[in-house]
Amino acid sequence: MSHSTVSIIAQCKAAGLRRTKALELLIDTLLASPRPMTLAELSEHDNLNTQCDRATVFRLLQRLTDKGIVRRLGLHERAAYFTLLLTGRHQDFLICTDCGKIEAINAQCPVHALEKEIAQKSGFTGLYHELEFFGTCPKCSV
Structure with a gap:
């Protein structure tokens, strides 16, 4: 188990979640993925498909x-799609409204400065944001 997995498991325990083999495998799978994954992709993944069923993966993802x-x-x-929220890693996404494709935005997030300003002016702590842009991908545009 990697250091990141141990750290996330500790975060799960602090949030009141029970440590199970399925939880560990789900976290390992999400950590290893270079992109967000769907429920189907996760439940059919080699790490998980022999250890737990789709309903268990779904319940874990919900928790x-x-x-x-x-x-x-994604769109309702x-x-x-699901991805881990990791301390120190922020990622914004583009989502196609036609096919549902999701891809990471490879540009500096313009909202970080605004977030700091809002935190200073409002007194809120632990402020964060999640940014998603919706539109039509090049493949669906033709």
């Missing part, structure tokens, strides 16, 4: 999302 450990992305009428 992790509710506790702010996992971020749910399409398959949701």
